[in-house]
Amino acid sequence: MITGSTKLYAIVADPIAQVKTPEVLNSYFAKQNMDAVLVPVHVDVNGLAAVFTAFRSMKNLGGVIVTVPHKTVAAQLCDDLGPAGRAIGSVNVIRRMPDGSLLGDTFDGAGFVSGLCRQGHDPKGKRALLVGSGGAAGAIAFSLAQAGVASLTIANRTRAKAQDIVDRVAAVFPQVTLLVGAADPTGHDLVINATSLGMQASDPLPLDVSRLTPGMVVAEIIMKPEQTPLLLAAQDKGCFVHYGKHMLEQQVNLIAQFMLDTD
Amino acid sequence: MITGSTKLYAIVADPIAQVKTPEVLNSYFAKQNMDAVLVPVHVDVNGLAAVFTAFRSMKNLGGVIVTVPHKTVAAQLCDDLGPAGRAIGSVNVIRRMPDGSLLGDTFDGAGFVSGLCRQGHDPKGKRALLVGSGGAAGAIAFSLAQAGVASLTIANRTRAKAQDIVDRVAAVFPQVTLLVGAADPTGHDLVINATSLGMQASDPLPLDVSRLTPGMVVAEIIMKPEQTPLLLAAQDKGCFVHYGKHMLEQQVNLIAQFMLDTD
Numbered sequence: 001m002i003t004g005s006t007k008l009y010a011i012v013a014d015p016i017a018q019v020k021t022p023e024v025l026n027s028y029f030a031k032q033n034m035d036a037v038l039v040p041v042h043v044d045v046n047g048l049a050a051v052f053t054a055f056r057s058m059k060n061l062g063g064v065i066v067t068v069p070h071k072t073v074a075a076q077l078c079d080d081l082g083p084a085g086r087a088i089g090s091v092n093v094i095r096r097m098p099d100g101s102l103l104g105d106t107f108d109g110a111g112f113v114s115g116l117c118r119q120g121h122d123p124k125g126k127r128a129l130l131v132g133s134g135g136a137a138g139a140i141a142f143s144l145a146q147a148g149v150a151s152l153t154i155a156n157r158t159r160a161k162a163q164d165i166v167d168r169v170a171a172v173f174p175q176v177t178l179l180v181g182a183a184d185p186t187g188h189d190l191v192i193n194a195t196s197l198g199m200q201a202s203d204p205l206p207l208d209v210s211r212l213t214p215g216m217v218v219a220e221i222i223m224k225p226e227q228t229p230l231l232l233a234a235q236d237k238g239c240f241v242h243y244g245k246h247m248l249e250q251q252v253n254l255i256a257q258f259m260l261d262t263d
Numbered sequence: 264m265i266t267g268s269t270k271l272y273a274i275v276a277d278p279i280a281q282v283k284t285p286e287v288l289n290s291y292f293a294k295q296n297m298d299a300v301l302v303p304v305h306v307d308v309n310g311l312a313a314v315f316t317a318f319r320s321m322k323n324l325g326g327v328i329v330t331v332p333h334k335t336v337a338a339q340l341c342d343d344l345g346p347a348g349r350a351i352g353s354v355n356v357i358r359r360m361p362d363g364s365l366l367g368d369t370f371d372g373a374g375f376v377s378g379l380c381r382q383g384h385d386p387k388g389k390r391a392l393l394v395g396s397g398g399a400a401g402a403i404a405f406s407l408a409q410a411g412v413a414s415l416t417i418a419n420r421t422r423a424k425a426q427d428i429v430d431r432v433a434a435v436f437p438q439v440t441l442l443v444g445a446a447d448p449t450g451h452d453l454v455i456n457a458t459s460l461g462m463q464a465s466d467p468l469p470l471d472v473s474r475l476t477p478g479m480v481v482a483e484i485i486m487k488p489e490q491t492p493l494l495l496a497a498q499d500k501g502c503f504v505h506y507g508k509h510m511l512e513q514q515v516n517l518i519a520q521f522m523l524d525t526d
Contacts, residue, residue, distance in 0.1 A: 002289055004274075004282035004303045011267075016323055019267035026265055039302055040267050040323060047320025054317030057310025060279055060303060 002037050008058065009038040009259065011065040012051065012074070016042035018199065018224040020245075021065050024252055034260075036062065045073060052077040056100040063259035064094040064102075068196060071106070071135025078104035082258075087172055088142050088165075090135030093255045105258060108136045109143025111251030112192075112221065118250065119242055121217045123190055124148040131183045131206050132194035133161035136221055138168065140194055141178075145169045151177035153188065155207070183207035185216060191239075192219045198228035205230055214238030221247050265300050271321065272301040272522065274328040275314065275337070279305035281462065281487040283508075284328050287515055297523075299325065308336060315340040319363040326522035327357040327365075331459055334369070334398025341367035345521075350435055351405050351428075353398035356518045368521060371399045372406025374514030375484065379453075381513065382505055384480045386453055387411040394446045394469050395457035396424035399484055401431065403457055404441075408432045414440035416451065418470070446470035448479060454502075455482045461491035468493055477501030484510050 011021045025038040043051045048070055055061055066074040071090040075081060078091060082105030085091045091104030116123055128149045130141055133156035144152055152169075156162035162180045170178050185191045185207060197206040199222055209230065212218065218234035219242035231241045274284045288301040306314045311333055318324055329337040334353040338344060341354060345368030348354045354367030379386055391412045393404055396419035407415055415432075419425035425443045433441050448454045448470060460469040462485055472493065475481065481497035482505035494504045 002285040002300070002302060003280075004276070004285060005280040006285065006303060008302055008304065013267075014322075017266075017268040022265040022267060022269070037265070037300075037302060039265060039271055039300060040269060041271065041321050042323035043320050044322070047317070047322075050313075050320050051317045054310070054314045057306050057313050058304050059277075059307070059310075060305035 003035070005035060007034070007036040007062045008060050009036060009062050009064065010041045011038060011067060012041050012043050012048065012070055013067045014042060014044045014069060016040045019067060020223050020248060021067070024248060025065070025256065028252055028256055038065070045069060048073055049077055052102065055096060055102060061096050063096055065255065065259070066092050066094060066104070068134070075104055075135075078102045081105060084109060084139060084142055087168055088135070088138035089168070090138050092135070092139070093259050095259050095261065106135070106139040107251050107254040107258065108221075108247070109139035109141070109146075110254055112140045112247040113143045113147045114250035115246030116219065116242065119246060121190065121240065121242060122147075125150050126189040127151045127187060128190040128192065129153045129155065129181075129183075129185055129188040130192045130194055131155045133158065133165055134194065137194035138165045140192065140221070141165050141169050142172070145173035145176045145178070149176060151179065153179045153181040155181055155183040185211045185213070188216065190217045190219070192221070193228075193230055194221055196222070198222050198230055199224070205233070209233035209237065212237040212239050216240070217242055220244040223248060266298070268298060270297070270299040270325045271323050272299060272325050272327065273304045274301060274330060275304045275306050275311070275333055276330045277305060277307045277332060279303045282330060283486050283511060284330070287511060288328070288519070291515055291519055301328070308332060311336055312340055315365065318359060318365060324359050326359055328518065328522070329355050329357060329367070331397070331399075338367055341365045344368060347372060347402060347405055350431055351398070351401035352431070353401050355398070355402070356522050358522050358524065369398070369402040370514050370517040370521065371510065372402035372404070373517055375403045375510040376406045376410045377513035378509030379482065379505065382509060384453070384503065384505060385410075388413050389452040390414045390450060391453040391455065392416045392418065392444070392446075392448055392451040393455045393457055394418045396421070396428055397457065400457035401428045403455060403484070404428050404432050405435070408436035408439045408441070412439060414442065416442045416444040418444055418446040448474045448476070451479065453480045453482070455484070456491075456493055457484055459485070461485050461493055462487070468496070472496035472500065475500040475502050479503070480505055483507040486511060
């Protein structure tokens, strides 16, 4: 039951209809017996700065979840950033401080790695291929390096964006082999699609599925559809498939802890 | 159940905890089987312009309810106004148009008069005293004149604000006797408190209750507490008391129709 004293939380995205966070967080609030609600806010990149300015003035706003395509721009619009958010230049959650300022950080990477481990795919010592170089990709690269992958290849249409992530992660984890490469699974144990390709039925595949081999772990971060064309192809090739929902499931506690903490 | 495709509505107020609109509108949405949610947004007058700028960029926002103390400033922040909103310079509801522009109007007055009639207190031909000159007071003055009161006295600490309402209403309804006067019930049939005095336990009374006489109708627009010190004193004096909730009850349909109509 929403009343005048209900604490407000939001998720910003464009498009918005596919986001699952309202169901997940509102069910979390209910379980915790919290008088709080999370609502979807559909805003495009041109409107984001205006919406962030307003967030500072909304006194009953507790925090904001940030998703595609806003994670990088949102990091620039925050007043302060946590360690992962600062390293990657990306945020997926914002806490509104008592003075109205916005503190951002990202738990995309921590949530993704935690989800992998829970499904029995600890990335430690593995050779990983990460396709995409958006905000989520950067956070995942950071957390894979932190989790001790043997090597990480980042593939992206715009090479310079992949190189930027390599440079940022190498600055913090110099012991990990980091490469910019092609979207070719050959020689990798773990293959991750961190692009949005697969959300639309008409999207091309994000990587060359003919090079997938049995025993590889193929992971999505897309929530909807749960079964993407990439995962169907991977299943066909005898790979382990890992769904986008696992990242979100593991993130809920991390995000909620960060967003709800007003100390 | 709030999802990514749920249409968003808001109420802006300062303070916010006392507003009843979220319960009322969300129950309306549920009855109409609408995928929509209304949430409280606590913003002070310094932040209102920033929040309105953001509203234009929130593509899934359907509309906004405006209450104390924002009704007058909100009228200046809208892109266009309906007839009552334009006459009074006050809005209590805003429809977000498909192009993002904000169309405001006020149904405070129409809701209040409709509530009075429903309780058997048709103001037609009555001598009314209205205390206060905020946004709601102006709208109520407009609708009392439209409903055919014989006379209307407006009392306000700042006389110029009362005179401003008299001038605006007189321009549209020249046949009604309109006066600026004292907060003295003597000689009136209908006495209305349209100030916020009575919301806080420590507030002084809005008018001289020693001058109330049996048979007068004494009305509040305050929702919480339902029983204000003014109404308790009025009951004591043998007056009919009329609660703030009646205005809201009658407004719900008027507001919803306006806010939800996207034609």
